[in-house]
Amino acid sequence: MKMKQFKFGIRSAVLFLLPLLVGFSGCREIFDLPEERDYLGKNLNYSDKILEPILGRTTVMGGFNADNSTMPMTFEIVNARYGDGRPVTDLFQVRPTWVWTAAYDGLETSLEEINAKRKLEERPLFEIRPSGEFILWGSSSNELIAPRPADSSSLTQEIRFFDVKISNSGGDTILKDFQIIPWRERPYEPSNDMNYYTGGIARDPNDLKNPFKRDYIQPGIDNIVGATTNRQMVNNEEIKDLVAYIRPFEGGNGHNLRFRFIGPDSSAIHPASFNDTKWDRLVHGFNMEMTDEYVQYDVAYPIPLVDIRTAFSNGSSANVKFNYSRGAFGGGRSFSSFWLDFEIFREGDWEIVFHFRNDLPKFEDE
Template identity: 35%
Template sequence: MKVVKKGTFYLSILFGLASCFSCKSFIPESLDALGDDINYMVKEFTPTLGRKTLYEKAVNVGNSSTLPLEFKIINVRTVEGDPATELTDKFPVKVWKASYTGEEKSLEEIEAKREIEYHSILEIGKNSGDIMFWDFGNSNWIRTQPDSCYVFDVEIANSGGRRYARNLRLKPYKERPYEPSQYNYETGLATRAALTPSQVSNLYGERTGDLIFPSDIDVFVFRHYDNTAATKTLTISVLDSMNNYIDIQKFKITDWKNMLHGFNQRFENKKAVYDVAYPIPLITYPTRYTTADGSRARIALKFNRLGFAGLLQECMLGFDFAIYEEGHWEIQFRFRKETPKFDND
């Protein structure tokens, strides 16, 4: 029988343990999974210049990849293959740093919730993959449809490796500073002279007594470039059938204070004027100043009169709108056929 000395036995165990520990250094660390079911469901992005546009949930991640993933836009180029630096350079944009509620009591309170940051016009959510198109730039230097415009790739990575979503298309539309708009989104040319009111009720012609329909009223939205006031404004005016201004205070029961989220509301030269922050609405969020979905502001000019047989009529002229560019804007209603009757029958 062979006898193994105790010392030799213990030494063998120590060497064995040391070997096991050294073997661990050759075992690879656990890597994240990166599945092949990551796919951008949206292949072509068509934002409108001058508007902040977020494409949420544009990418489908699936269940075979370990989160979080990191997304990065790379190789932004024209369809001819040239670098598109106009989309990757940094530009100043206003970013909310506190929530807008619609209850702000002054322009200063609104602006205190926003600050200037520098961003590329085309960006991506680092961990979400959402595509953001910022509200900066115009069609003087950014390609728009019907041009084929731009192509870009997205790198998707974690510690398990990286994949690429290639040849995603960016085909912006030309800027339309306000909505609704009479300008074609591809050509930028006007397709009609004027817009139509959103709501008209119980308006009767002063001369004939006939009902006035929305098609009898033109709406114009235009910017005043000769206004040098630092505080931006929105003006509302109404013209009769002879293109003379109707004193807007004839719309006596209009809720001037709560109609728009503006401040220092006043009457000047038969018009209503507000100091405002742009865009209008400031965000897509329902408030007392907007439509139900929060996407448009709402003008509702109202007055009461006694009609036939002494019946009380609430008369209203309304327009739902959005303005995306800063400036001194005016929304003007023009009665093409007849001036409305304000006096009682």
């Protein structure tokens, strides 16, 4: 009996309150009471208001703190200006840039299949996303956006400033005095062989005052013996037996990637000398061509295309490995290899040259 009385009490309360709720809603309309509004936090902020992206790379920046504000919110870059008040316009030039429309997984079997998953869209070089993150697109370049000065100075009048207007139905606010100070393009990584301010050749970090000595990209190396010296080749701060150059070449089809191997006198080493290399699994490329001087593929840029782990990428860089073996004493085999993790951001025809500077590798059996 008590349970029935309890149920009856709940039902009575609902029947009693329902007209009141309906009446309150009617009163809102009758008395023109304001609608409930979104909450806009008082402490909206970003973790960093100085942005230093590298031109030529699609870079997402942000660190926005919404302070429990109601979503969605609207973000707008406003009042873009130099430190002396001049308006900034170069950041907002519109250029075609690749945008993915389907997921890339590294299993695609042709350039056509890759490009079917993305399209070129006209986008401002620099913009703010609906999430509040900033993005500098890979279509940016030194020619379109002047990088920071080569002498490393940053005069206030030359710095680009901007504000961000943030709003929802609860109101709007403006966060002021963001800065964007871009680095000049580094079309590839590793880029330690490049002066980041001038784009020229970087000097040897162990002898910076010597203009005749330079820094080098150093591949990994394992168990490679010199043909003449009969010693193990090494790469360290003092000795650089094997270095790499990443550079454009002429005469390709606009989307070639080429690997070359040269000795101390710059003469070509036949790629077939690296007889255990899995050439068909080296890069995510197609139409492989091997000549006496190089191995070449048709590829899609940038390399890697996205930051996920695939058979050709460790999640952030493409990785190539060249292997060979030769007969060893006692009837066994000696296995040798060298490798490089790399990225290329600019479309075109590129070659990676592996230079054995001090001696040729030993390929002959013992």
